[in-house]
Amino acid sequence: MAEIVSLADAVGDLVPDGATVAMEGFTHLIPFAAGHEMIRQQKKDLTLARMTPDVIYDQLIGMGCARGLIFSWGGNPGVGSLHRFRDAVEHGHPRAIELEEHSHAGMATRYAAGASGLPFGVLRGYAGSDLLAHTSVARITCPFTGEELAAVPALRPDVTVIHAQQADRKGNVGMWGISGVQREAVLAARSSIVTVEEVVDELTATGPNHVMLPTWTVTAVAPVPGGSHPSYSMGFTTRDNAFYTEWDGISRDRDTFSAWMREFVVDTSDHAAYLDKISNHANG
Amino acid sequence: MAETGPDQATFAPDEMMTVTAARGLRNGQVCFVGIGLPSEAANLARLSHAPDVVLIYESGTIGTRPEILPLSIGDGELAEMADLVVSVPEVFSYWLQGGRIDVGFLSAAQIDRYGNLNSTVIGSYDHPDVRLPGAGGAPEIASSAGEVIVMLRQNSRSFVESVDFVTSVGFGRDGEGRIGNVGAGPSVVITDLGVLRPDAVSHELTLVAIHPGVSVDDAVTATGWDLLVSDPLDVTEPPTSAELATLRDLQARTREAHARREASAIDH
Numbered sequence: 001m002a003e004i005v006s007l008a009d010a011v012g013d014l015v016p017d018g019a020t021v022a023m024e025g026f027t028h029l030i031p032f033a034a035g036h037e038m039i040r041q042q043k044k045d046l047t048l049a050r051m052t053p054d055v056i057y058d059q060l061i062g063m064g065c066a067r068g069l070i071f072s073w074g075g076n077p078g079v080g081s082l083h084r085f086r087d088a089v090e091h092g093h094p095r096a097i098e099l100e101e102h103s104h105a106g107m108a109t110r111y112a113a114g115a116s117g118l119p120f121g122v123l124r125g126y127a128g129s130d131l132l133a134h135t136s137v138a139r140i141t142c143p144f145t146g147e148e149l150a151a152v153p154a155l156r157p158d159v160t161v162i163h164a165q166q167a168d169r170k171g172n173v174g175m176w177g178i179s180g181v182q183r184e185a186v187l188a189a190r191s192s193i194v195t196v197e198e199v200v201d202e203l204t205a206t207g208p209n210h211v212m213l214p215t216w217t218v219t220a221v222a223p224v225p226g227g228s229h230p231s232y233s234m235g236f237t238t239r240d241n242a243f244y245t246e247w248d249g250i251s252r253d254r255d256t257f258s259a260w261m262r263e264f265v266v267d268t269s270d271h272a273a274y275l276d277k278i279s280n281h282a283n284g
Numbered sequence: 285m286a287e288t289g290p291d292q293a294t295f296a297p298d299e300m301m302t303v304t305a306a307r308g309l310r311n312g313q314v315c316f317v318g319i320g321l322p323s324e325a326a327n328l329a330r331l332s333h334a335p336d337v338v339l340i341y342e343s344g345t346i347g348t349r350p351e352i353l354p355l356s357i358g359d360g361e362l363a364e365m366a367d368l369v370v371s372v373p374e375v376f377s378y379w380l381q382g383g384r385i386d387v388g389f390l391s392a393a394q395i396d397r398y399g400n401l402n403s404t405v406i407g408s409y410d411h412p413d414v415r416l417p418g419a420g421g422a423p424e425i426a427s428s429a430g431e432v433i434v435m436l437r438q439n440s441r442s443f444v445e446s447v448d449f450v451t452s453v454g455f456g457r458d459g460e461g462r463i464g465n466v467g468a469g470p471s472v473v474i475t476d477l478g479v480l481r482p483d484a485v486s487h488e489l490t491l492v493a494i495h496p497g498v499s500v501d502d503a504v505t506a507t508g509w510d511l512l513v514s515d516p517l518d519v520t521e522p523p524t525s526a527e528l529a530t531l532r533d534l535q536a537r538t539r540e541a542h543a544r545r546e547a548s549a550i551d552h
Contacts (some may be wrong), residue, residue, distance in 0.1 A: 026372055027342050027358025051372065052420075075417030077356030078319060082417075089415040104342060105381070106426040108373040127464030128400075128453030129423045134409055148464050178343045178358050181372045214370055227551060234360055240549035241355045241542045242344075279550045 002171025026180030030231035114188025160189035171215035177234030388429030399454025426452035439474035
């Protein structure tokens with residue numbers, strides 16, 4: 001059964017230094033508040049898994065929280081580069097990070113294998129790509145047809161963190177819209193944190209499939225309204241595309257980045273304080 | 285760029301590229317769309333000659349009809365306007381790998397004469413000069429879509445003798461490398477200068493058309509290998525005023541929407 005706790009407690013209890021952490025959400029429902037809380041708690045040596053690292057991992061990498069990155073597309077969607085990610089890969093600043101790089105299909109297959117309790121997953125992929133030589137992929141032969149396919153190892157994070165629209169008071173999680181790879185990432189992990197827009201008596205969605213993840217598959221639920229900003233939570237918030245564009249300028253320079261992180265994340269007490277600051281800044 | 289007649293306004297090279305790429309999609313085809321240039325061209329096709337084209341984005345949004353171009357591959361607009369939304373593992377397994385995609389629509393930072401695409405690094409993998417975003421969905425789109433339309437701007441940095449990294453395979457570094465891939469590979473490469481198609485036998489990209497106002501020399505100079513030029517060489521039909529109006533309207537709506545920070549973005 002999931003416990004309903006504060007985000008600070010969930011991150012403090014379930015994210016030890018050195019852990020392999022998956023924070024999923026495919027553009028939609030990215031758990032930014034949880035990432036910020038890891039930065040406030042100065043987590044170290046994390047191996048960060050995520051299909052699309054996005055601004056959230058740019059921030060964690062730039063603040064020196066990451067030792068490794070398992071990913072398939074590391075850009076600022078529609079805007080350009082993730083400058084802190086590039087600085088780490090190209091110049092080792094603030095520290096070098098180890099890359100384990102896949103395609104989207106490969107990452108999705110790895111999570112699905114992890115959720116299935118299998119040691120590896122199979123796909124028709126990577127043929128002719130130089131990724132084969134640089135990552136954990138093996139060629140296997142189908143025992144029935146002889147076709148050559150790709151095998152990728154299961155991904156089993158120590159903890160998976162996602163954001164959803166709702167949980168009920170028992171910790172059943174309700175979620176809708178683009179659902180990405182979240183169910184697979186939670187079921188593949190040893191423990192999980194779900195931040196939610198609201199905790200309600202009854203989930204809004206009805207019908208036989210209204211529970212995205214039943215409470216007994218989740219470790220901790222933390223209510224964090226607006227917890228996906230600048231990503232979005234369909235039905236609650238919209239994507240802050242203007243912020244994603246502004247991030248390009250904020251993150252390009254090391255000092256500008258550090259000053260922004262200090263002002264908006266490190267020196268804010270929690271996510272509500274962060275959102276107040278963002279809101280004042282946008283309207284000021 | 286060229287004045288092309290009384291009915292058509294002056295147009296930019298990028299507009300010619302997008303219009304040409306849009307024309308490459310046929311009504312009713314199922315298209316797996318990459319973000320950026322391909323997304324713009326695919327939606328222009330849908331808003332002009334191909335209203336029943338089925339657009340699928342890797343966020344799992346299937347049959348989507350966005351009013352504005354998405355900034356990211358998973359903007360809410362794509363989900364709200366979709367026929368159905370599936371998980372990411374599902375979109376890659378049942379829909380792409382399952383063989384339901386007619387056309388994959390891709391871009392890249394570099395391309396070589398055999399249509400191999402690089403979106404991973406400039407320089408060496410371990411010590412890159414420029415670290416690019418990486419593969420995303422492209423390798424399996426390149427592998428499994430029935431055919432692939434590639435669009436990118438043509439210059440000596442993008443059209444190179446040898447790509448620094450094969451992220452997504454075209455015909456392989458030697459032109460014979462589609463072993464293990466189900467789809468037919470790149471059928472056409474559309475640039476801001478012209479149109480290239482792979483030779484039926486050697487698979488080497490051949491310039492088959494240039495855009496109005498572009499010379500063969502321009503295309504040759506912008507290519508990092510000895511470019512094969514087809515004889516006769518076509519000249520692309522310039523954009524119609526309807527195509528230009530639809531494209532510019534879409535771009536204007538999109539710019540306006542992306543610059544606006546809705547109060548709902550920071551609700552809490």
